[in-house]
Amino acid sequence: xxxxxxxxxxxxxxxxxxxxxxxxxxxxxxxxxxxxxxxxxxxxxxxxxxxxxxxxxxxxxxxxxxxxxxxxxxxxxxxxxxxxxxxxxxxxxxxxxxxxxxxxxxxxxxxxxxxxxxxxxxxxxxxxxxxxxxxxxxxxxxxxxxxxxxxxxxxxxxxxxxxxxxxxxxxxxxxxxxxxxxxxxxxxxxxxxxxxxxxxxxxxxxxxxxxxxxxxxxxxxxxxxxxxxxxxxxxxxxxxxxxxxxxxxxxxxxxxxxxxxxxxxxxxxxxxxxxxxxxxxxxxxxxxxxxxxxxxxxxxxxxxxxxxxxxxxxxxxxxxxxxxxxxxxxxxxxxxxxxxxxxxxxxxxxxxxxxxxxxxxxxxxxxxxxxxxxxxxxxxxxxxxxxxxxxxxxxxxxxxxxxxxxxxxxxxxxxxxxxxxxxxxxxxxxxxxxxxxxxxxxxxxxxxxxxxxxxxxxxxxxxxxxxxxxxxxxxxxxxxxxxxxxxxxxxxxxxxxxxxxxxxxxxxxxxxxxxxxxxxxxxxxxxxxxxxxxxxxxxxxxxxxxxxxxxxxxxxxxxxxxxxxxxxxxxxxx
Numbered sequence: 176x177x178x179x180x181x182x183x184x185x186x187x188x189x190x191x192x193x194x195x196x197x198x199x200x201x202x203x204x205x206x207x208x209x210x211x212x213x214x215x216x217x218x219x220x221x222x223x224x225x226x227x228x229x230x231x232x233x234x235x236x237x238x239x240x241x242x243x244x245x246x247x248x249x250x251x252x253x254x255x256x257x258x259x260x261x262x263x264x265x266x267x268x269x270x271x272x273x274x275x276x277x278x279x280x281x282x283x284x285x286x287x288x289x290x291x292x293x294x295x296x297x298x299x300x301x302x303x304x305x306x307x308x309x310x311x312x313x314x315x316x317x318x319x320x321x322x323x324x325x326x327x328x329x330x331x332x333x334x335x336x337x338x339x340x341x342x343x344x345x346x347x348x349x350x351x352x353x354x355x356x357x358x359x360x361x362x363x364x365x366x367x368x369x370x371x372x373x374x375x376x377x378x379x380x381x382x383x384x385x386x387x388x389x390x391x392x393x394x395x396x397x398x399x400x401x402x403x404x405x406x407x408x409x410x411x412x413x414x415x416x417x418x419x420x421x422x423x424x425x426x427x428x429x430x431x432x433x434x435x436x437x438x439x440x441x442x443x444x445x446x447x448x449x450x451x452x453x454x455x456x457x458x459x460x461x462x463x464x465x466x467x468x469x470x471x472x473x474x475x476x477x478x479x480x481x482x483x484x485x486x487x488x489x490x491x492x493x494x495x496x497x498x499x500x501x502x503x504x505x506x507x508x509x510x511x512x513x514x515x516x517x518x519x520x521x522x523x524x525x526x527x528x529x530x531x532x533x534x535x536x537x538x539x540x541x542x543x544x545x546x547x548x549x550x551x552x553x554x555x556x557x558x559x560x561x562x563x564x565x566x567x568x569x570x571x572x573x574x575x576x577x578x579x580x581x582x583x584x585x586x587x588x589x590x591x592x593x594x595x596x597x598x599x600x601x602x603x604x605x606x607x608x609x610x611x612x613x614x615x616x617x618x619x620x621x622x623x624x625x626x627x628x629x630x631x632x633x634x635x636x637x638x639x640x641x642x643x644x645x646x647x648x649x650x651x652x653x654x655x656x657x658x659x660x661x662x663x664x665x666x667x668x669x670x671x672x673x674x675x676x677x678x679x680x681x682x683x684x685x686x687x688x689x690x691x692x693x694x695x696x697x698x699x700x701x702x703x704x705x706x707x708x709x710x711x712x713x714x715x716x717x718x719x720x721x722x723x724x725x726x727x728x729x730x731x732x733x734x735x736x737x738x739x740x741x742x743x744x745x746x747x748x749x
Contacts (some may be wrong), residue, residue: 183276202292211588211663214704216262217315219357220583221660221701223426224498227585227594228661230700233709235664238747239678244284245710245746251277253738255307255697256716257355257510259583260742261315262703263334269714269742274325278610280337284705286744290337297348300325302352303372303614307579307720311423311581311698316385322520323354329367329383339646341388345369345381351614352376352419357379359424360473361433363503364391364533368420373417375617380435382474388675394464395418396437400689404461404479412448415611417441418463422493422581427511427527432477434513436493439464444564444606445487446617451606453556459484464492464514478530482517484553487561488543488604489575489620492518496527497586497663501535503641514640516584516595518577519554520548524640536643538636539578539597540627543571558619562620569641575622576721582658583699584668587658590681592646594667595636598654599627600728624725632728635659635669637684647684653732655721657713658699668711670696674736676713676743694739712744 212221212229220227234242234570250256250271260269267283267639274296280289301308304325313332314321318330319340327348331340340733346352355429358367362383372378378396396418403730405413427434440463445451447644449458455714467476481489494516500509504522513527520541524534535547543561544554562568576598584595602622609619626632633651638644666687667679676696677689695717702711704739716739 194715200690212380215264216260216701216703217408219259219263219312219314219423220495223428225423225425225495226497227583227659227699230663231702231704231709232662232664233704234662234711234747236666236680236687239666241747242678242688242711242745243748244673245744247744248279248281248286248298248742250714250716250740250742253366253716253740255309255718255720256714256740257309257698258312260698260701260712260714261313264702265628265687265705266334267712268315268320268334269738270322272310272716273308275322276319278313278332278337283710284708285526292332292337294324294330296325297389300348303348303354303374305350305616307718309355311356314357314360314365315706319385321358321360323356323357323358323361323363323367325353327354327369327602328353329354329358329365329388331388338628343383343388343390343444348616350374350376358424359433359652360385361426364471365550366424366433366471368435370379370419370421370438372417372419372441373616373618374614375417375420375441375611377414377416378419378437378475380420380469383540394469394474394476395469396726398461407457407461409447409449409458412483415441415617416448416460416463419442420493423495425498426498427498430528431471432527433471434468434496437462437465438491439489439495440486442609442617442619443489444609445485446606447609447619448565451487451561453558453561455485461487462535464490466492466496466513466525466530480525480530482523483519488519488571490517490577492517493581494518494579495693497584498527499586501591501641508617514586514593516579516593516597518573518579520573520578522638522640522643532639534643538595538603538638538645539599540572540601541578549731556605562606564606564608567603567605569603570625571604572599572601573598574602574624574701576600576654580655582656582697585659585661587661587681589663589665591641593638593640594661594669596656596659596669597634599632599634600725601625602626612670624728626728632672635679637683644728649679649684649686653735655697655718657696660700660702668700669717670700670713672696672717672732672736674715690739693745695736708746710744710746712742714742716740
């Protein structure tokens with residue numbers, strides 16, 4: 176994987192290096208070789224491989240203590256803020272929640288507004304999104320912003336003016352389907368999924384022509400009659416089988432593969448979809464709670480990997496796949512891998528060329544399974560932990576919000592570590608009868624939350640994916656903490672639910688700096704450089720919905736911090 180050279184202050188080391196950098200960014204945005212994010216932050220994860228890593232090193236271990244506020248900006252809404260900004264050529268693009276109600280273009284050095292636009296949502300749209308009126312930010316390519324919307328639409332905006340270029344309907348939102356995450360732009364295609372696993376949607380991924388908005392292909396994640404995998408569904412349960420691809424994708428240009436995670440199967444009551452036993456046989460419910468690899472040109476599913484076949488715990492498989500070439504066998508040969516911290520509590524190392532799991536190690540407390548059978552490519556379930564009707568499974572770990580939720584982890588090519596914002600919650604669970612009703616929750620579960628062991632509810636974990644073990648951890652009072660950024664300055668940046676934005680030593684985990692920002696932080700930070708000055712930015716505003724799934728823990732979370740809606744940007748000598 177090509178990495179960019181830099182001088183000691185984090186700048187491209189020569190005119191040749193600066194030209195190389197510009198070409199690398201262009202390749203990044205058009206589906207070329209993997210490069211680390213440099214002076215800009217042009218895609219959600221910093222690069223198409225979702226590293227969450229920047230080559231910038233002006234801010235480092237020695238001076239991060241001097242980081243101070245450079246500017247701040249109100250997003251204009253208070254509901255859950257999850258946007259990760261983009262920065263391209265000195266302009267910062269950020270979205271608010273509630274639609275998004277606002278899309279802003281700001282001067283990345285000063286915060287001065289260049290333009291603002293937004294979207295009026297249909298009345299009542301909020302009832303069709305399970306987990307808040309959130310938006311995780313735009314995508315950018317060739318002077319155009321692409322924004323997914325709660326009303327199931329995808330809009331292209333001129334990045335210089337905010338003018339609408341086209342809008343396409345991705346999905347009918349009234350069935351319980353919303354778009355909350357940015358699409359992925361690959362070559363001439365804008366590729367996007369949507370959420371709705373709690374409403375009984377049948378998931379699919381679509382590609383739209385970047386210039387016109389014409390739909391080019393549509394691939395169902397749940398196979399219909401005659402398609403391979405349809406036999407993994409009981410009766411006609413596939414029609415409302417879930418498997419929505421609602422989070423962010425990764426892209427491997429060498430293989431021309433787009434990697435998406437898919438959500439829980441619908442309904443949560445597994446007896447509707449199969450036998451609801453640990454010996455489920457063929458009833459795996461493809462392709463739910465999975466990672467799928469799609470051909471970027473045709474949308475064909477090349478392979479799929481199910482972390483939780485015949486899921487009974489709402490262990491969504493949507494979490495992002497980080498693409499990295501690592502020596503996993505100790506023979507000096509680097510292999511093309513996909514790294515995934517699954518909600519089910521296992522950290523999977525996949526061969527990203529074929530989807531085979533090479534390692535599966537618990538990174539949090541896991542007791543619903545004894546382990547993972549790499550030969551069979553299936554978890555070794557503990558039958559007593561599988562709930563049913565009249566069967567209450569108790570003390571299941573992890574909780575349904577997962578060992579890791581949507582908040583992105585980060586990978587550092589310098590340390591070889593992955594930094595995971597993990598949760599430490601458990602639950603009891605019992606099934607109930609359920610019938611599908613369009614636009615309504617399709618669950619069939621009771622799921623009271625319990626605190627995990629150890630007296631803490633979250634942890635930022637530095638994980639060695641090759642050895643399958645924790646290197647260091649920073650315990651958190653609450654779960655559902657912020658996404659992660661790591662940099663060539665030897666730093667890890669992450670916020671938490673208490674509203675503390677912090678910098679850690681990437682190697683040792685030592686806390687080096689922190690600021691209290693007034694509301695919970697869920698979004699992942701970014702870093703960028705303008706005119707030789709490095710900035711670190713993060714969106715702040717705690718969740719209004721997720722604590723509602725967590726019983727008494729959630730009530731205490733609501734009381735701990737107020738809502739918010741701000742973008743904070745820091746720099747040295749601010």
